[in-house]
Structure formats: structure tokens, C-alpha cells
Amino acid sequence: MRLPDKTTTMEQAIAAIPDGATIMLGGFGVPGTPFLMIQELVRQNKRDLTIIKNDANETGMGVDHLLVAGCVRRLITTHLGLNANAIRLMNEGAIEVEFCAQGMLAERIRAGGAGLKGVVTDIGIDTEMGAGKQRIEIGGEVAMIETALRAGVALLHAARADTFGNLRFAATARNFSPLMAMAADTVIVEAEEIVPPGDIAPDDVHTPGPFVDHVVHVPQLSGEYAVVRR
Amino acid sequence: MSDAKSRMIARAARDIAPGMTVNLGIGLPTQVVNHLPANFPVCLHTENGLTGIGPTLPPDAADRNLIDAGGAYVSTVPGSAFFDSATSFALVRSGRLDLTMLGAFEVAENGDLANWKIPGKFSPGAGGGMELAQKARRVAVLTTHTDRAGNPKLLTRCTLPLTAAACVDRIFTDMAVIDVTPAGFALRELAQGVTVADVRHATGAPLHIPGDAIPIF
Numbered sequence: 001m002r003l004p005d006k007t008t009t010m011e012q013a014i015a016a017i018p019d020g021a022t023i024m025l026g027g028f029g030v031p032g033t034p035f036l037m038i039q040e041l042v043r044q045n046k047r048d049l050t051i052i053k054n055d056a057n058e059t060g061m062g063v064d065h066l067l068v069a070g071c072v073r074r075l076i077t078t079h080l081g082l083n084a085n086a087i088r089l090m091n092e093g094a095i096e097v098e099f100c101a102q103g104m105l106a107e108r109i110r111a112g113g114a115g116l117k118g119v120v121t122d123i124g125i126d127t128e129m130g131a132g133k134q135r136i137e138i139g140g141e142v143a144m145i146e147t148a149l150r151a152g153v154a155l156l157h158a159a160r161a162d163t164f165g166n167l168r169f170a171a172t173a174r175n176f177s178p179l180m181a182m183a184a185d186t187v188i189v190e191a192e193e194i195v196p197p198g199d200i201a202p203d204d205v206h207t208p209g210p211f212v213d214h215v216v217h218v219p220q221l222s223g224e225y226a227v228v229r230r
Numbered sequence: 231m232s233d234a235k236s237r238m239i240a241r242a243a244r245d246i247a248p249g250m251t252v253n254l255g256i257g258l259p260t261q262v263v264n265h266l267p268a269n270f271p272v273c274l275h276t277e278n279g280l281t282g283i284g285p286t287l288p289p290d291a292a293d294r295n296l297i298d299a300g301g302a303y304v305s306t307v308p309g310s311a312f313f314d315s316a317t318s319f320a321l322v323r324s325g326r327l328d329l330t331m332l333g334a335f336e337v338a339e340n341g342d343l344a345n346w347k348i349p350g351k352f353s354p355g356a357g358g359g360m361e362l363a364q365k366a367r368r369v370a371v372l373t374t375h376t377d378r379a380g381n382p383k384l385l386t387r388c389t390l391p392l393t394a395a396a397c398v399d400r401i402f403t404d405m406a407v408i409d410v411t412p413a414g415f416a417l418r419e420l421a422q423g424v425t426v427a428d429v430r431h432a433t434g435a436p437l438h439i440p441g442d443a444i445p446i447f
Contacts, residue, residue: 106315172298227303229289
């Protein structure tokens, strides 16, 4: 018995994403952002996308290319502080933005990945972030329901993948990726290194292969992955 | 940076006790780490998935995959751990974070904190700030006592959208150390060269003054 080979080309993997798709993007700042797959989304001129990502990268990088190219209708995120362009588009009404508390974004995605309908929490309950959310009394306390998030597609960047899709992430590039890997109908991974099954020891796997649909090798990273000199 | 700001940051560092797990927010709080003694036993946490933050690195020495939540290139120390975002906030919400130090636009006398949104001017989203403010076991604020126009930032009630209600325990400013108590703001310490009258004048809420001598920092 051997585990299936899920390697494919980036062009093919991205071509299957329809306009109007909801796409989760891994990454917190530069680490973990799948810059090359984002560029391919722009190149293939996807439209009307809903993007779920912790942040919108910085002006001129990553998610910002999608915004500039007019690919995005809606953005679910936690913080746009490093992307003045994203804030401007939000203020002009060119994109719709839903802000989440960062840990709640993680839990909403994890819940979606775990087949749950939502999360019961008190985070933000006394703030405008809690406005309009369904309240529930539990254990004698008032909490609110944060709905689970799923996506049609998750695009993730891994340091290392085997051909079956077992993944390892590097340092703080892990962030939302293992959660998003569980919460999308189709999970596409770009990996800096692709190895045969077994080369990542079972105890060393961060995301198990069955969550992953397609693995794309990116031997040459673009400049966007490099250390940012501010 | 002014001497007063440096002294404020150095004073805040003295509130970090050995053995704590601490999250230092973006901006002034991040600099508190520079005032901890070498080999001080503390575990620093950052929301993007690291405990055991080591020194900040210049671009030439940086690892492209290793940043803190503010985007600064940092390093690890022996015993550091990386984890995903759900684990990172489980650490915050479950009470494992002994202390967080955060910036502020406004703090109210009941401990309400506003530090994420100025409607119409600044609305980048709160990031992980709400969870830090609401769930860290102890919340300290580092801020200038007044804004750039000289208006007080310590108020009877916040006018800006809240980050979290009744969450702040202590405020370090360039003028004073002030605790949030059930009776409101209580002056604990004064910065060098600052008088009680100065602090009262710069504070937009009643200030309780202790009967005994006030330490200077």
C-alpha cells in the first residue's frame, strides 16, 4: 500500500477556483502568506472573491495585489494596520470588511474545520464587535455566538510537504494554516520543498495529509517572501 | 525618546515578576523588554504563535519566518515554542497569561480601555487586543498621560469605542503610576519632577491621593 500522490501545477490547481469563491489565506504578516498562489489568482483574474486572512499584508504585497486588481468583494480579517491601501478601499466602500478578534477568527475557522456550527464566547461582548451577535446564557453568564467559518478553498504555504500532503510549517509561518487546512472544501498547498512520503516522520507532521487536496512545488520564492526592510 | 518616556518604560519593567508569562503589546510596551535585567526569568508571548521571544534582530540577521505580532524580526531562546493561532489565544483566554502591557487612547476610572478605533480617523481592526485586554490575568497600560494636544487620556468615561470593559489594573504614564481601584484612579507613584497638582491637572477624572509619602520613579 502507498499513499496517493497529490502533486500538481499551480496553474491547474488555481484554475479550478471559480469566481465568487470564498478563499482562506494562511499567513500572519509575511510568514505563511502564499504569495505565489496569490499572484496566480491575480494572473487568472479571479473576481468577486471573499478573502479570509488575519491581515491584508502591507501595501504592495500579497493580499494588496488582489485588492488593487479588483479581485476582492469582501474581506474577513483582524487587522489592516500595515496596509493603508486596504483601509482606504474599506473607507471608500470598494471592499466590504468584517473585523474579527484575532483569537475568534482562529476559533471560528477551527470550529468550521471541526464540523461545529459556532463558538460560544464572551470576547468583545462589551464592545461594538459584540453588537448584533446572538446572545446566549450559559453557566449563569451571558455569552454570544460566533458562527463557524468555512471556505471553498484554502491556500497555504508550507516549508515542507510530502507528496501525500503531510505538512510542516516554519517558525511563526504556522499561525492560521493548520486551522484553515481543516476548514476548506479544497486545500491547496505551495511548499518550498516536496519530499517522498516517510521523509517527514509521523511525529513531526503539523497538518496530516488527508486534509490536503493539492500540493504545488515552489522551488523559487519571489522577493515578497524575503525579510522586509522597513 | 524623552527621559520621561524612558523612565516610564523602565518603571513598567519592574512590575514584571520572575516566572511570569507576559505579552507586550505593539508600540511602547514592546520596549519594556529592553529594561529587564539580563537572564531575568520570564516567558514572553506573542500572538502570532511564539513563547520565549528572544532579542530583536536586524534585517541581515533575521529569519524571514520569525516575527512578532508587530512584524518585528525576533529570535528564539532555549525553550521557545511555536504554535498555531488557536493555541496562541487559548493561552490568552485560559488565564495562562499573567500580564499584558498595552497602549491606550483612553482609560476610564472603572478600567475601561479604548485603544483600537478612532471613528472616522483610525479603524484598522483590533487584532488580538480585545482578547489580551479581556483575558490576561493582569492588564497594565503604558501611555503618555495626555494626547499630543494636551488632552487627558485618563477619563471618567471613555468616549471612543471600547477594546474591553473594566479590564485595566494599572497605568504607567510619563507622569505617574496610577492604579484602577473600586474607588477610581489612585495615585501610586510620581515621575521625577512631577507634582500631585500636575497629575491632577492632566487627569480627566478624580484622583485619589494616598496619605503617606508618594514614591518617585
